[in-house]
């Protein structure tokens with residue numbers, strides 16, 4: 001198991017330390033089906049070396065996990081991803097990525113506990129793989145935004161068709177992203193923060209939908 005960045009004997013590096021101006025830290029989870037890009041997103045935005053728990057996929061997963069669209073994938077998350085991003089001088093997000101393979105979903109409750117919000121990553125070639133993640137968030141009352149991770153050969157759908165296929169409430173933001181890109185992944189997190197703010201101030205201002 002690869003616990004990147006977990007060599008505690010070396011002590012914290014300068015980039016590991018929180019800025020003195022930090023006032024709030026928020027737990028955010030990145031969820032979604034198998035191979036949608038959760039580990040990639042945590043890794044692209046994290047300012048600290050992300051902790052990953054990747055394991056090589058074995059033949060046992062053949063016939064259990066569909067590799068459709070991610071045929072070159074050789075590793076999978078077996079516990080969680082962890083990273084951190086400072087959004088502005090006061091606000092720090094702690095990012096937790098969940099495992100996508102169903103046999104590791106028993107770890108979910110621990111990972112999402114205490115989360116203020118979530119990003120549900122979806123791959124339009126396998127939309128149904130992310131349904132269960134959304135159901136669990138709804139059951140746990142964790143607000144979320146949906147981010148479509150654009151894979152090159154994924155079919156294009158209109159926003160309306162995607163919303164309908166995902167059965168999204170009209171106040172749930174739906175955005176596009178490239179999980180490999182820092183700016184794109186950070187935009188998704190900013191959308192989530194705006195959504196949480198809108199929820200918190202609901203009644204004092206009109207909700208706004210974010211689509212791109």
Ligand SMILES: Nc1nc2c(ncn2[C@@H]2O[C@H](COP(=O)(O)OP(=O)(O)OP(=O)(O)O)[C@@H](O)[C@H]2O)c(=O)[nH]1
Pocket residue numbers: 033034035036037038039040041070072073075076077098099100101149150151152177178179180
């Ligand atoms: N083209 C493209 N490939 C991507 C993108 N995001 C991730 N990938 C690739 O898709 C594969 C799956 O990415 P991961 O980040 O491991 O997916 P995951 O959701 O963490 O997977 P599990 O933890 O196994 O569920 C990897 O080979 C990535 O390089 C993207 O935005 N575009």
Ligand SMILES: [Mg+2]
Pocket residue numbers: 038039040076077081097098099100
């Ligand atoms: Mg992963």
